[in-house]
Amino acid sequence: MTGFNLQTCARPNILQLIPYRCARDDYKDDGTNILLDANENAFGPSLPASSYDATLHRYPDPHQHELKQLFCNHRNVGAPLPVVPQTPLTPENLFLGVGSDECIDALLRAFCVPGRDKILTCPPTYGMYSVSAQVNDVAVVRHNLVVPEFGADAAGICELLASPAGREIKLLYLCSPGNPTGRLIEPAAVKSVLDHPTWNGVVVVDEAYVDFAAQGSSLAPWVTEFPNLVVMQTLSKAFGLAGIRLGVAFTSPEIATILNSLKAPYSISSPTSALATAAMGAEGLEVQRVKVAAIVKERERLIKELPGIEGVGKFRGGFDANFLLVEMLDAAGKPCNEVALKTYEMLAETRGVVVRFRGKEYGCNGCLRMTVGTPEENTTLLERLAEVLKEVRK
Incomplete structure (x- = not known):
């Protein structure tokens, strides 16, 4: 009751x-x-x-x-x-x-x-x-x-x-x-x-x-x-x-x-x-299952490869969606809103990759939210994120 x-x-x-x-x-x-x-x-x-x-x-x-x-x-x-x-x-x-x-x-x-x-x-x-x-x-x-x-x-x-x-x-x-x-x-x-x-x-x-x-x-x-x-x-x-x-x-x-x-x-x-x-319908649901499986596969790839980039910290939250919440670290290895915001801006303005800065939200200090893209888009993200973090963390 x-x-x-x-x-x-x-x-x-x-x-x-x-x-x-x-x-x-x-x-x-x-x-x-x-x-x-x-x-x-x-x-x-x-x-x-x-x-x-x-x-x-x-x-x-x-x-x-x-x-x-x-x-x-x-x-x-x-x-x-x-x-x-x-x-x-x-x-x-x-x-x-x-x-x-x-x-x-x-x-x-x-x-x-x-x-x-x-x-x-x-x-x-x-x-x-x-x-x-x-x-x-x-x-x-x-x-x-x-x-x-x-x-x-x-x-x-x-x-x-x-x-x-x-x-x-x-x-x-x-x-x-x-x-x-x-x-x-x-x-x-x-x-x-x-x-x-x-x-x-x-x-x-x-x-x-x-x-x-x-x-x-x-x-x-x-x-x-x-x-x-x-x-x-x-x-x-x-x-x-x-x-x-x-x-x-x-x-x-x-x-x-x-x-x-x-x-x-x-x-x-x-x-x-x-x-x-x-x-x-049955055909549409089968198409959806195939595409979701492809997204989950790419999500697992990003979970594996993002931590290999210098300046990327821990994943925050869970792995139940088509995006990841990831810490950006300063030179001392701590999550940093300044680094995250500059990384967000430089990715969009100089590298053509748009993610979301989430550092102002509760518990999300230094975090970017990254949607899982196609294999080609994720490859570009990984490459350009590494470039930008190297510049931002000098």
Whole structure:
């Protein structure tokens, strides 16, 4: 028994929402109907005939049941201990957004009263949680990950949520694998927060990079067991479809209904839906597996070869994503923000290689975050990083 109660956790005005409906909610198009209900242009789009899908002049499917079922099929696999879900995921467990960023924002609008409620984040972490909170006039409480391992302080989080201040916190965002840490949050830590006996809030686990971790790492199947869990994923990373902007939130049917009620009715375009459907089909998933395997192989190569460069220190965090967090050392062999920042700038400005300086984030002193590229790109990175560090550390 947990302290979660959806009726008192969600904003009252959101619970009372009557979602936008169209005639096709009542009469689904089977391809034979004459569609004169939505004020569409019946003559088609203003594009050369060879360059577009014949249905682009029609509004897209507002519900995306077929695509949602493909996501369910993909994630209805054995979840890691300590929870083995007894109920499979269904389309009723899903919300699709314009990237995970829409999911982040929708949750804030659903659960947080502007100027009153708060969210909890665990730095170092993805910056959009705080940006969206600020846009929605929602305060951010921060409880740092435990350095140097960047694990979640589940006991500390639970203690905070049990305090009087915890009553104002409606959402907890956990990034797993973390950005920029590259480490999975321990499932037991997530479960301990979900089981909190008094906190009336929602745990949001952001799994943007989960397909680069060991198979079965996703907590998405858990949403059938925990009414206050949301698991976000995206097609931008492992599926290589950042350009179509599609994110997904797995959650209870009750929370999914709220999120789907407050979203714009046609936010997922027909081209986006078609490409996502192809990616989530059997052939698309096989292509994804091959490419992820290639990325993991290159990740292992960088893990092996980066420490051989003079001036490269320890890896920080974990190895569960498609990037690495690496220390840059000064002449005394200590992690150094000045060296890291100069290395970042010189790589981009004089060598044409762009990475990310992360040294200002909690626990990341002297660190650069490097995305795993192609074999050719990684070879160039290794060569030019060695050149730049030699110059910077003179």
